[in-house]
Amino acid sequence: QSVLTQPPSASGTPGQRVTISCSGRSSNIGGNTVNWYQQLPGTAPTLLIYSNNQRPSGVPDRFSGSKSGSSASLAISGLQSEDEADYYCAAWDDGLNGRVFGGGTKVVVL
């Protein structure tokens, strides 16, 4: 059972917009920034979004992040086949004094 809650899967057709939610509490998302990671099959994760809504250089602007209260979301607009991957949210938890991850969401491009 992960501290941050994500839906196990999401899907869309090419060109569609897909949104992934990440639910937490005041001790984690509510009080700290949220980061998102993409993990392509068989590879290590990579940073997709940091500080709630910032994209590292090289990340397409199709990817966007937002946060409201103790929840966050990742949106993928103009879905492409190469976006098929697992996506994880993460935040620091002040109560646990450590980083916590969501359980991950597998995005399938139909």
Added chain:
Amino acid sequence: EVQLLESGGGLVQPGGSLRLSCAASGFTFTNYGMSWVRQVPGKGLDWVSGISGSGGSTYYADSVRGRFTISGDKSKNTLYLQMNYLRPEDTAVYYCAKESMKYDLPSSAIDYWGQGTLVSVSS
């Protein structure tokens, strides 16, 4: 180019010990915090431990506190994870990861990951 190369994984019996190493290059090691994150094959990510760039602050997940120790050697640009009293549930791929900040891990993001080393705990 940031590179993180883990080593030291392998098969160990329950109750045994293992030390993981992570050779870092492409950045000033002492200017950034570092972390270890593990992943059971086919499952999600599980943060294990973190250390500030100065080495003065260390953080542990409840599941490993008291059994694992994180440390860094700035002369070798190498991060370590000493794992004692290993349990079958510690079996996972262990990733070495660079933080985006030096001191403030709560506000930091993991911005680079190694390729991982597999630790198997079984009799």
